[in-house]
Amino acid sequence: EAGVAQSPRYKIIEKRQSVAFWCNPISGHATLYWYQQILGQGPKLLIQFQNNGVVDDSQLPKDRFSAERLKGVDSTLKIQPAKLEDSAVYLCASSHSSRGGPKETQYFGPGTRLLVL
């Protein structure tokens, strides 16, 4: 079965510009997650969707970050305007259960490496 797909793989932008990342989860997976991984740290959850609804966005900087999953399949994460501290790898993950519970295994995509200059 195909894994989680993400694009682009790399992006370089200047501060105050906008950028968008795309994720297509594993087929049939109801729950989708976006993580931010800053160099030298573990991934940190930004937002969790179950189907097309937001379950947890408590750690999403909503003044500049937005995400959507309109049809309950693929998802887009946007940053506008970008800051230097947004330089990180953005990982998308998915899990099978529609409940997205704590026991679920999350499967990760290859990530998008963002550099903000």
Next chain:
Amino acid sequence: AQSVAQPEDQVNVAEGNPLTVKCTYSVSGNPYLFWYVQYPNRGLQFLLKYITGDNLVKGSYGFEAEFNKSQTSFHLKKPSALVSDSALYFCAVSNDRGSTLGRLYFGRGTQLTVWP
């Protein structure tokens, strides 16, 4: 607050020797523990998880981990290391209580280097 500690930034072992990558955690409620591995320029790959039952969990590529409730630890082990095991390893925990139900908390990662 939920948290994971990986006390060693780096672990170096010789090929053929046993390896251990340490992880301790702090959660409210029941812990669910995961190990992931990350190779350069790639996403995280799932290795194994502990949900309930036997404290010794076996996973992919010959890895296993032992859950110790009294020490709140979940150390990753392999009896005989391979050079190809060299990668960044992450421990993560979720729990079944509180407002952050289901969220995965990751440690900072441990870089494992296996030398020939």
